[in-house]
Amino acid sequence: MSAGESTYVPKSGFARWMDSRLPIMRFAHDTMLTYPTPKNLNIWYTFGGILAIMLVFQILTGIVLAMHYVANDKMAFDSVENIMRDVNYGWLLRYAHANGASMFFLAVYVHIFRGLYYGSYKAPREVLWILGVIIYVLMIATAFLGYVLPWGQMSFWAATVITNLFSSIDQIIPHLGTAISTWLWGGFAVGDPTLNRFFSLHYLLPFVIFAVVGLHIWALHVPGNNNPLGIDVKGPQDTVPFHPYYTVKDGFYLVLFFIVFAGLVFYAPNFVGDVENYQPANPLVTPPEIVPEWYLLPFYAMLRSIPQKLVGVIVLFGALAVLAFAPWLDTSKVRSMRFRPMMKPFFWILVLDCILLGYLGANRPDATWNLGGIEISLVWPARLGTAYYYAYFLLLMPLIGLLETPKPLPDSIAKPVLAAAE
Amino acid sequence: MASATSDGTTRRDFLYIASGAMGAVGVGLAAWPFIDQMNPSAAVLAMSSTEVDLTPVQEGQQITIMWRSKPVFVRKRTKKEIEEAKAVNVADLPDGVARNANLPDSAPATDANRVIKPDWLVLIGICTHLGCIPLFNQGEFGGYLCPCHGSQYDTAGRIRKGPAPENLFIPPYNFMNDTRIKIG
Amino acid sequence: MRISLPLGLALAATLATGALAAEAGLGHALPPKDVSFSFEGPFGTYDRGALQRGFQVYKEVCSACHSLNRVAFHALADEGGPGFTEAQAKAIAAGYKVPAGPNDKGETTDANGTPLTRPGILADHFPAPFPNDEAARTANNGALPPDLSIIEKARNGGAHYVYSILTGFGEKPPAGFKVIDGKYYNPYFEGWNISMPPPLNANSVTYSDGTKATVEQEAHDVVTFLAWAGEPKMEERKRMGFGVMLFLIAFAGVLFLSYRKLWADQH
Numbered sequence: 001m002s003a004g005e006s007t008y009v010p011k012s013g014f015a016r017w018m019d020s021r022l023p024i025m026r027f028a029h030d031t032m033l034t035y036p037t038p039k040n041l042n043i044w045y046t047f048g049g050i051l052a053i054m055l056v057f058q059i060l061t062g063i064v065l066a067m068h069y070v071a072n073d074k075m076a077f078d079s080v081e082n083i084m085r086d087v088n089y090g091w092l093l094r095y096a097h098a099n100g101a102s103m104f105f106l107a108v109y110v111h112i113f114r115g116l117y118y119g120s121y122k123a124p125r126e127v128l129w130i131l132g133v134i135i136y137v138l139m140i141a142t143a144f145l146g147y148v149l150p151w152g153q154m155s156f157w158a159a160t161v162i163t164n165l166f167s168s169i170d171q172i173i174p175h176l177g178t179a180i181s182t183w184l185w186g187g188f189a190v191g192d193p194t195l196n197r198f199f200s201l202h203y204l205l206p207f208v209i210f211a212v213v214g215l216h217i218w219a220l221h222v223p224g225n226n227n228p229l230g231i232d233v234k235g236p237q238d239t240v241p242f243h244p245y246y247t248v249k250d251g252f253y254l255v256l257f258f259i260v261f262a263g264l265v266f267y268a269p270n271f272v273g274d275v276e277n278y279q280p281a282n283p284l285v286t287p288p289e290i291v292p293e294w295y296l297l298p299f300y301a302m303l304r305s306i307p308q309k310l311v312g313v314i315v316l317f318g319a320l321a322v323l324a325f326a327p328w329l330d331t332s333k334v335r336s337m338r339f340r341p342m343m344k345p346f347f348w349i350l351v352l353d354c355i356l357l358g359y360l361g362a363n364r365p366d367a368t369w370n371l372g373g374i375e376i377s378l379v380w381p382a383r384l385g386t387a388y389y390y391a392y393f394l395l396l397m398p399l400i401g402l403l404e405t406p407k408p409l410p411d412s413i414a415k416p417v418l419a420a421a422e
Numbered sequence: 423m424a425s426a427t428s429d430g431t432t433r434r435d436f437l438y439i440a441s442g443a444m445g446a447v448g449v450g451l452a453a454w455p456f457i458d459q460m461n462p463s464a465a466v467l468a469m470s471s472t473e474v475d476l477t478p479v480q481e482g483q484q485i486t487i488m489w490r491s492k493p494v495f496v497r498k499r500t501k502k503e504i505e506e507a508k509a510v511n512v513a514d515l516p517d518g519v520a521r522n523a524n525l526p527d528s529a530p531a532t533d534a535n536r537v538i539k540p541d542w543l544v545l546i547g548i549c550t551h552l553g554c555i556p557l558f559n560q561g562e563f564g565g566y567l568c569p570c571h572g573s574q575y576d577t578a579g580r581i582r583k584g585p586a587p588e589n590l591f592i593p594p595y596n597f598m599n600d601t602r603i604k605i606g
Numbered sequence: 607m608r609i610s611l612p613l614g615l616a617l618a619a620t621l622a623t624g625a626l627a628a629e630a631g632l633g634h635a636l637p638p639k640d641v642s643f644s645f646e647g648p649f650g651t652y653d654r655g656a657l658q659r660g661f662q663v664y665k666e667v668c669s670a671c672h673s674l675n676r677v678a679f680h681a682l683a684d685e686g687g688p689g690f691t692e693a694q695a696k697a698i699a700a701g702y703k704v705p706a707g708p709n710d711k712g713e714t715t716d717a718n719g720t721p722l723t724r725p726g727i728l729a730d731h732f733p734a735p736f737p738n739d740e741a742a743r744t745a746n747n748g749a750l751p752p753d754l755s756i757i758e759k760a761r762n763g764g765a766h767y768v769y770s771i772l773t774g775f776g777e778k779p780p781a782g783f784k785v786i787d788g789k790y791y792n793p794y795f796e797g798w799n800i801s802m803p804p805p806l807n808a809n810s811v812t813y814s815d816g817t818k819a820t821v822e823q824e825a826h827d828v829v830t831f832l833a834w835a836g837e838p839k840m841e842e843r844k845r846m847g848f849g850v851m852l853f854l855i856a857f858a859g860v861l862f863l864s865y866r867k868l869w870a871d872q873h
Contacts, residue, residue: 039872064459081676081756084839086465089455091839092846240872248441248868252861259854266847267648270759278760437864444857451853468680468729 006030031221036239037246038227040413044114045225046253047107049246053254054104055213059206061097062146069149071199073192076151077280095269101143102272103261105295108136109354116326117347119335120226126327128219131212133324138209140296140320145202147293151195152277157290159190159198165303168310189283230335231409238413289364297361298354302389304365305382315386322393329393331401334409342404343396350392357385471606473598476542484558486547489605493547493555494593495579496603503577504540506564507533510576515589517581522592531589536578544595544603545579551586566590632783635796638766639773641826645765645833648848651841652834657688659813660831663824666811668754671746671802673734676755677835680728686841687834692728699726704733747788749801756836758829765829770794772825775804 008029010016019026068087070079083090112132115121121129144162148155163184169177186193224233233239240246264271272294276287292300299316306312322329337344360382368375462470472489474496479485484497499507512518512530519528520535529535537543547555554570561567561574563582568574573584580589595605644653661682664674679699682690690698703723708714715721721737734753736742743750758764774794785791789799806824813819834840 060456064456067460068463078676082463082465085676085681086463086678088458088461088463090459090463091843092455093459095843244438244868245872248438248861248865251441251445252858252865255854255858255861259851259858262847262850262854266843266850269843275760275762278756437860437867441857441860441864444853444860448853448857464680464684465678465729468678473727 007034031217031242032247033241033243035221035242036224036233036236037242038225038233038238038413039240039245040227040229041225041246041249042228043253044110044117045227046250047111047114049250050107050254050257051104051111052213052217054100054107055206055210058097058100058104059210061093061100062203062206065093065097066203069199071149071196073151073195073281076149076195080150092265095265098273099261099264099269101146102264102293102295103257104139105143107257108139109295112136112323113351116350117337118226118228119230119330119332119337121326122330122332122335123327124223125219125226128216128223129327130324131216131219133320135209135212135216136323137320138205138212142202142205142209143293143295145198145205148195148198149202150277151281153279153281153285153287154274154277154290156190156281156283157287158292159194161290163190163194165309165313165316168313171310191283226335227413228336228338229410229413230339231413234412234414291362294358294362297359298357299361301357301361301382302386304361305379305386319386319389322390326393326397329397331398332404332406333401334406339407339409340400340404341407343400346392346396346400349388353385353388353392357382357389360385471604473602473604476601476603481541487605489546489593494605495543495545495547495558497543497558499541499543499577503543503564504533507536507576507578507580510578510580515580515582517588519589520592521589523594524592524596531578531580533578536580536589536592538595538597542603543577543579544605545590545592547590549573549586550581550588550590551584556590632780633797633799635798636770636774636793638763638770638794641766641769643765643826643830643833645830645840648844650844652686653830654689655815655817656827656830657834658690659811659815659817659823660827660829660834661688662811662813663806663828664754664831667805667824668828669732669735671735671742671751673736673751673753674732674755674835675734675753676731677838678729678731679726681838683728684838687838688831696728699728699730702726702730702733704730705737747801751802754832754835758833759836765833767794768832769825769829771800771802772806772829773822 006026006029008019008023008026010019010025015025018024065083068079068083068090070076080094083094085091087093115129115132144158148159163181166180166184167177169180171177182188184194185191186197227233274291274293291297299319302319303312303316306315332340332343334340337347360378363378365379367378369378369381370376470490472487472494474485474487476496476498479496479498481498482500484495487494487496510533512532515531518531520531522529522535524538525535533540536545549556549568549570551568551571551573554568556566556568556573556575558566561583563574563576565577565579565582566575568584568586571585573586574582575586575590576582578589579592581587593605595603598604644650644656664672679695679702680692682688682698683692683695702725704726706722706724709722713722726733736745739750752760758768761767763770771792771794774792775790777791777793779785779791779793779798783791783798786799789801790803791798792800806821806828808821809819810824811819817823837843
C-alpha cells in the first residue's frame with residue numbers, strides 16, 4: 001500500500017519557506033518517517049537498508065582511498081602498500097573497503113534470496129525486481145573493476161581471463177570479439193591503459209548504482225513493501241510508520257551486521273582474500289590457480305563447466321538474465337513460499353545449489369572427487385548445478401505454480417498477529 | 423508498557439536517547455579516520471626535517487635545499503654582507519619583525535635575530551609577496567631581488583623596497599655541529 | 607584459506623577411500639609445521655625481543671639476497687614495531703648505503719662505474735641487494751629471491767609456511783626422489799626442490815641479548831620480524847578491534863532493548 005496524502009506539517013518559518021520551494025523535508029518525512037510499512041517484516045527484510053548503508057560506506061571509503069591510490073601499472077601496487085603503511089588509518093580504510101565489498105555481496109545474496117522466497121518479484125513489483133537485477137549486475141562489474149586496481153597477480157590475471165571472454169564473440173562475428181577485447185584493453189593485452197580506465201569506471205559505477213538504487217526505492221514505495229505472508233496490505237491496521245519501528249529494528253540488525261564486518265576487518269582482514277594478490281602483477285607468470293573473489297565463484301563454476309568458450313559465456317550471462325524474467329516465469333498465484341509446499345523444497349535446493357557451485361568454482365579445473373573408487377571430474381557436479389539453476393527458473397517456476405495446491409492464505413496481516421497474541 | 427518517572431520521561435525515552443547518543447558517538451568516532459587520512463602520512467612526515475652539510479659551501483656562495491617542498495637558501499655570507507646587514511637601523515625597515523621561527527613572534531628584525539651564526543644565512547626562498555623565488559646579488563641592497571614584481575631584500579633577507587609585506591621567513595633550524603645544520 | 611578448506615575436504619574424501627594423500631604424489635608440499643607465535647590470535651602482539659633479533663637475522667643473513675623494499679627505516683621506530691628509538695633508527699639508516707641521485711656534474715656513477723650512493727636517512731626504504739631482477743637472477747643461478755616485505759601475506763600458511771621452509775632443510779629426501787642439480791631438498795616447498803640454499807645454521811648470528819641462536823630460534827625470530835614487516839599495524843588493528851567490538855556489542859544491546867520496548871505494543 002503506497003503512502004496516501006502527505007501528513008507533513010512544516011513547524012517553523014524556515015520550514016514553510018523551504019517547503020514551498022523545494023519540499024525535501026516533506027519528501028524525507030513521507031518516505032522515511034511516516035511511510036506505512038507492513039508490521040510483520042522479519043529479519044530477512046532488514047538487508048535492503050543494510051545494503052543502502054553499505055553502498056554509502058563503500059563510496060566514502062573508496063573516495064578517501066582514491067586520494068592516495070595511483071592508477072599506473074608501475075605505481076599501483078606500491079601506492080596500496082603506502083596506504084597500508086604510511087597513510088594515517090590507511091590500513092583500516094583499505095581493509096574496510098576490501099572486506100566491505102564481501103559484506104556488500106553477502107547482504108545482496110540474502111536480499112535476493114529473500115525476494116525469491118517471499119515472491120517479492122511478482123506483480124506489481126516486476127520493475128522493482130528488474131531494477132534490482134540491474135543493480136546486481138552493476139555491483140558485479142564494480143567489484144570486478146575494483147579488484148584489478150591493486151595490480152596484484154590475481155588482479156592482473158582475473159582481468160586477463162575475463163576480458164579474454166569477449167574474444168569468444170569471434171565465433172559469431174569474425175574479428176568482432178578481438179576488436180572488443182583490444183578496445184577494452186587499450187592495447188594488445190591487459191596493461192597500464194586498462195588499469196587507468198578501470199579506475200575511472202570503478203569510481204563512476206557506484207554513483208550509477210546510487211541512482212538506480214534511488215529508482216529501486218521509488219519503485220518499492222509505489223506499491224509498498226511486500227511482507228512474509230505475501231498478501232496485500234488492506235489498511236492502516238496492517239502497517240506501522242517506518243520511524244521509529246523500522247529505523248530502530250533495522251538499526252539493530254545493522255549493528256549486528258557491523259559486528260560481523262568488524263570481526264573480519266580487525267581480526268581476519270585477509271581471510272576472504274587471495275594470497276596471490278600480495279604479489280605484484282607479473283605478465284610472464286600465471287598463478288597456479290586463477291580464481292575470483294568468493295562472491296563470483298558460482299558464476300565461475302558455471303563458466304568452466306562448459307568446455308565451449310562461447311557457450312560458457314552465454315551460460316554465464318544467461319544466469320543473470322534469467323533472474324530478470326522471474327516475474328513472468330513464475331505462474332504461482334501465491335507469493336510467499338510459506339504457502340507453497342511443493343515449491344519450497346526446490347527453493348532450498350536452489351540455495352544449496354548456489355553454495356555448491358561456489359565451492360566448485362574454488363577448485364582447480366582438473367580436480368576430482370573419489371566416489372567409491374571412481375574418480376569423477378568436478379565438471380560434472382558443476383554441470384548438474386548449472387542445469388538445476390536454469391531448471392529452477394525455466395522449468396520449476398512455470399510448472400510448479402500450475403501443479404501445486406497452495407496452503408490457504410490468511411485473511412490479513414493484522415489478524416494473524418492478533419491471533420498469535422491471543 | 424513504559425513506566426513514567428517523576429519528571430515525565432519514560433524509561434522508553436531514556437533507551438531511545440541512549441541509542442541515539444551511542445549512534446552519534448559511533449559515527450563521530452568512525453568519522454575520525456576519514457578526516458585524519460588527509461593529514462600528512464608517515465612517509466611525508468619522515469621528510470619533515472632535512473640535514474644539510476655545510477662544508478661544500480664557500481664564502482659568498484649559496485645552495486638551495488628543498489625542505490617540506492619549499493626552497494631554502496643556505497648562504498655563507500661575506501664579511502661585507504654581514505657588516506651591511508648589521509648597519510641597518512631596524513626602525514627604517516618596512517617590516518620590523520624578525521620572522522624567525524626559532525625566536526618569539528615579536529623579536530625585532532636585527533641582523534642578530536635573523537641568524538644563529540652570523541656567517542650563515544638560512545631562509546625560505548619564497549617572496550612574501552606572491553610566492554616567486556628571489557634572485558641573489560641583485561637590487562640596490564646587495565641582497566635578493568624578486569623578478570616577478572620587483573621586491574628587494576637586503577643581505578639579511580629583510581624586505582627593503584617593493585610590494586612584499588614581510589621579511590623572508592627563517593625556518594626552524596639548528597646547528598648539529600659546526601658543519602651540519604638540521605632544518606625542521 | 608579459501609583454497610585449503612575445499613582441498614582439505616577433497617583430501618578427506620580421498621583418505622576415506624583409503625588412498626593416502628602422501629603417496630598421492632612425490633613433491634606435494636607437507637602441510638606447514640604447527641608452531642605458535644606471540645602475534646597469533648585476537649590478542650596477539652609482536653614480541654619486541656624476537657623482532658629485534660629477527661631484524662638482526664634479516665640484516666646479517668637474508669639481506670644478502672632478499673630485499674625489504676617496502677619497509678622504511680623510520681618504521682623501525684614506530685609503535686608496535688621492534689621498538690628502536692628514533693636516534694637508533696637513524697643510526698641504522700645511516701649504516702646503509704642507498705642509491706644517490708646525480709651529483710652536481712650530472713654523473714650517476716663514480717670513476718669506476720660504481721653507482722653513487724649516500725648514507726640512508728629515516729625517509730629511505732631498505733635498499734635492495736641487487737639493482738634489478740636480472741642482476742638478482744644472475745647472482746642466484748637464475749632464481750629470483752623474492753622481496754620479503756609482505757612474504758608472509760603472499761604465501762598460503764603465512765608465518766607457519768616461512769618457518770617450515772627455514773627449518774625444513776637438512777633431511778634426506780625419500781627413496782626415489784631425485785633432487786635437481788643446483789637445488790636443495792625441502793619437503794615444505796611445493797615440488798620439494800627449492801633454489802634457496804639452507805640460509806640458517808646454529809649461531810649464524812650472535813644475539814646481543816645472549817639468546818641461544820639455534821636454527822629454530824633464528825627462524826622463529828626472523829619469521830616474527832617478517833610478520834611485522836608485512837603487517838606493521840597489527841597491534842594497533844587488534845587493539846582498535848577490541849574497542850570497536852565492545853562498543854558495537856554494547857550498542858547492539860541498547861538498540862535491542864529499544865526495539866523490544868518499541869514493538870511491545872505490536873505483539
